[in-house]
Amino acid sequence: MQTSLFVLSTVLKVLLFPTYHSTDFEVHRNWLAITHSLPISQWYLEKTSEWTLDYPPFFAWFEKFMSIFAAYVDPKIVQIDNLNYDTLATIYFQRTTVIISELVLFWALQRMLVVMGNRPLQKIINWSLMLNPGLLMVDNMHFQYNGFLYGILVHSLVDAKQGKLLRSGILFAALLNFKHIYLYIAPSYFAFLLRAYCFENSGNSIRARSWISAFRPLNFVALGVSVIAIFAASLGPFVAMNQLPQLAGRLFPFKRGLTHSYWAANFWALYSFADRIMIVLVSKTPLGQYFNLALDESALSATTRGLVGDTAFGILPTVTAQHTLILTVLLQIPSLISVFRKPTFDRFIGSVVLSAFASFLAGWHVHEKAILLCTVTMSVAIANQVGASPNSGVNAGAFSTSDQRGSSALTPRDVRAFMIVSLAGYIGLWPLFFTRPETPIKVLITAIWFVVVGSGLDQCIPKQPKSNDTLLSSKSMLRYFSLLERLYVFGCIPVQIYVNIVHEAVFGQDRLAFLPLMMTSVYAAVGVVYGWLLYSATYFSSSKALDKKKTR
C-alpha cells in the first residue's frame, strides 16, 4: 500500500477545506436534503431549489446514505427549504465525505498497482491520479464526487485487464447509474464486452464463417441479465411509478446550449472562436461585403455573455444536437472496429480513451470537467504499458518477457500526448476558480504536477537503441517534445499571466470579461485537439503494426 500517497493526498485535501466552493456544493447539499426528507417518488419531481436532482438513481441513493450522517452532524443540512446553507460544520462535513468517498479511487489504484505490475511507471501513474490537479480542483475545491466515480471506473478497467469481464461489465453498468456522463465511453465497453466475452476469444480475429460457432450464449445471457438487473434496480422503481420520462428529462436537458457557461476546450470552442473572428472581420472590415456574408445580428450578444443557454452563431452555420451526435459517433467508430476485430485490453483501453475524446471534443453541452474522463483513462492506458526503470543500466530498454504481458512499451508519443492533453485540460479548468485567493493554488498544483509527473514519465520511457545522443544527453523533461510542443507548453505562461493578472489590471473586472475566458478555452482546445490527434495516430499505427506482424 502506498501509505505516503494516502497521507499526502489527505493532508492536501484537508488543507483545501477553506477554499472557494462553487454552486455544486449547494447542489449536493440540496440533494442530501431531497433524498433524506422526501419519499423516492418525489426525488425527481422536487424543485424547491433550482438545483434539481439530475444524476441517475444510484447517485441519489449514495446521497441518501450520506444524509444519514448529515442529519446526525446538523439536522439543518437536510432541510429542503434551507437554501444556500453553508456553515463551517456543513462545509467540513461535505468536504470530508468527498475525501472518504475518494478512498474508492485509492483502493482501485492499489489494485491497479498489483495487476499492472508494481514498477516505477505504475507508481507514478498512481501518484499522478491520486494527486491529480484536475480531481483536486473539481472535487476538493469546486466540489464534486468524481474521485469516487473514477474509482469505480478504474476498478472496472482493472477487472477487464484481469480478464474478469463479467464483473467489469457489472461495475460499469452500475457506474452509468451513478453518473450518466460515462455514456461517453459506453460504446467501447459495449464493443469490447460483446466481442471478448460473448464470443470465443483466442486472441485472434474470427473468420467470417466461424462467427456463429464462436458465439457463447451462456456468457451472453449472463452479461445481459446482470446488466439488465443493474438497470432494473436503478430505474425499476421509477418505471413502476411512471416517472421515466420525467427522469430522462432531468438527466438529459437538451434544452441547454451547445457550449457550457464558458467554452469547454473542444471543437466547438474553436468553432465559436472562428465565428467570433469572422464577426469582427465582417463588421469592422469590408471583407464581409466582398464575400457577401450576412451577419445574424441577434447572435452578436449571445455567446459573448457566457451564459448557459442557446448558443447562436453570427456567420457560421448553427450546430444542432443531431449534428454533434453524428459527429461523435463517426469519430468513435474506427476505434470500435479495431476493438471488435481483435479484443485485447490494449486496444480496449485505447478505444475507451478515444471514445472519451470523441464525446468531449464533439459532444453537445460538454462540461470542461469532462476532460477528466480523457486524462484518467489515458493514465490507465499508460499504466498498462511497460516502462523502464530509471537508471537500471544500459539494458533499460530491453525488458524481460515476464514483464511484457502482451503490453507494449511506453513510447515518447504516449507521454507527449498525455502531458499536453493534461496540461491543456487542467488549465481549461482554471476559469472555474475566478476568486483571487485560489489563483496561486490552482497554478501551483498544476505546475508541480506537470513537472513531477512529466519528468517521472520521461524517465520511464525505455531508451531506444538507435536514438541519437543529443536526446539521451539532454536531461530536460521536454527532450522528446517537438519545437511546436515546447512552444505550446511555455506559451501557457504568458497567456495565463495575461488572463489572470494583466487583463484585470488593464480593463478592470467588467469590461471584455469574456476575452480571458475565450483565450483560455481556445488555447486549451488547441492542446486537447492536438493531443487527441497524436494519440489517435499512435493508436492506429500500433494496431496496424500488430496486425502486420500476425499476417507475416
Add this chain to the structure above:
Amino acid sequence: MAPTTLRANKATKSKANTAGAGASSSSPSPHRTTTTTTTSFTTTTTHSSTSPTTTPEAPKLKNLAVYRYATWLEENQLKKTAVWIAVAAAVLVRWTVGLGPYSGQGVSPRFGDYEAQRHWMELTIHRPIREWYSDKSKWWDLDYPPLTAYVSWICGFLGAKINPEWFAWETSRGYESADAKLFMRSTVLVFELLIYISSIVVFTQRWFAHKPWTRQHTALLLILLQPGVILIDSGHFQYNTVMLGLVVWAVNFFLADQDVLGSVAFCLALGFKQMALYFSPAVFAYLLGKSFRQGFFGCIWKLIKLGVAVILTLGLLFSPWMESKEEILQVVQRIFPVFRGLYQDKVANIWCAVNVVIKLRERFAIQDLIRFSTLATLLSFLPSLVHLIAKPTKRGLIYGLINSSLSFFLLSFQVHEKSILLPALPITLLILDEPALAALFNTLATFSMFPLLRQEELTTQYYVLLGFWVWMTTGTFKNVSTLLKFLSALNLLVIVSMHLGEMFVAPPARYPDLYAVLNSLWSAAGFVFYWAYFNYRQFTLVNTPKMGFRVTKSKTHKLA
C-alpha cells in the same frame, strides 16, 4: 586559510563516496590524506572534529518518506528542478493555511496581530518618520525595531497604490476585507520566500556540502515543512520568518567564514525584531572566540571590523531617531515594554510553571522580577557561552544558538508563547544531525502554541500540519535508544489525550484554563529537558562525526 584541511575534507569525502570520481582525481591518495587530517585540526576554518572517517549515514534515513522521495528525484535526474518543486510545495502549503482566519479576525474592538501590522503600514505611510515611535494615537503602538517599520512602509506604500482605503489614516482602523487579507497574506509570503526560504535553501547547501545530495534535500523539505513557523506566520499572521531568515543568513555567512557579512545579517535580524536578542549571546561568543584565535593583531583587527559593521548597521537603522537623547530613548522604551509583566497568557516557560504554585506576579515588584529573571537567564546561558568562546566551532555555534535562545525562552522577562519559534529554528536546522530530538522538539513546540491557535480557530490547520509532521518524522525514531522512543511515545500520548480531553470533557468551573495550564506545564518540562540535553551535547561535541563545509571553493582548487 587552511588548504591542507580543505584537501583533507575533499579526500575523505571521495573516500566515503565512491561515486565522486571527479573529486578523487584532484586530491592526493587516501593513504596520505589520513595523515594530513590528523595534523590540520588547529586551523580556524575547521570545526571540532578529528575523526577521519565519515560513517555512511544514508541507510539510517530510509524510513523517512521524504528521503525516499529525494532518492527518487536523484534517480530521475531531477536535482535541479527539485529545489523549485520544494519551494513551490512550501508556498502551496503556506498559502492554503493562509486561507484560514488570522489573529483577531472580526474581534472588535482591538483585533489582533494582523491589525497591528496593518496599522503600522497605515502609520508609516501617513506620519513623518520621526513621529513613528512617538505617535500617541493609542492604537497598536509601533513597538518593533526600525527594520519592521521600514518593511511596513514598503508594504503600506504598495498596498495604498492598489487600494488606498486599506491604509487610510484613522478611518481604516479595524479595516477588514477579503482583498486586504489577500494583500497582507501575500506580503508575508513574499518576504518569507525572499528571506527565509532562500536562506534555508542556501543553508542546506552549505551544511550538507560534503554529504550526499539526498540528505541535503531531505533536510530542506523537512525544515520548510516545520509546522510551527507555517502556523504562526501564514496562519496567525506575523513576519517572524523575516527575522528568522536573517538569522539563518547570518549562520550561512558564518559557515562560509564571511563573519562581517554574518554580523551585518544578524544586526538586521535584531533590527527587525528585538526577539533576535535571544540568539545574541551565542553569536557574540562565537565571533569573540574566533577573534581570539587570530593572534594579537589579527584579533584586534577582526574585532574592529566586526565592531564597525555592527555599529554602522544598527546606526543606519536607527539614524532617523538619533537627533536627540529623548528620541532614541522613546524608541528604546517602545521596543522593550517592560511594563507588560513577567509573561503573557500561558507560556510554557519556568516562570509560568512556578506561578502555578507561587503567585510570583503578586508577591514581587516588577523591578525585582526583571532583575531576577535577567540574572537567571544570564546564569543559564553562561556555560554554553563560555564553551563557545573557548571552542568557536561552526557546529558549536548552532548548539550555542539553541542553548541561548532556550535559556531566554525559559527564564527571561516578558516571553510570548510564539517565541518558542526561536529555539525551534536552530534545532530544526539540525534535523538530520539530531533527527529524533529535533522532530520531537517541533512536535512539542507546536503543541505548546495550541491554546493560541485554538483561540484563532486555526485548529484544523494545526491538526493537519502537526499530524503530517509527526507522520513525516516517525522514521527518525527507528534507530534511537529505547528511552527516546519511550519519550516520544509518551509525548504523543499526552498530546493526543489532552486534545481528546479538551474536546470531550469540559474543565471544572474552578479551573477554566485547566487544559492551557496542563499544556504549558508539560511543554515547559519538555523544554527544560531539551535545555539540559543540548547543553550536554554542546560540551560533548568533540565526538561527533566530521562535518565538512564548503569554504571558498575557488581558492581550494588553485591551492590544490
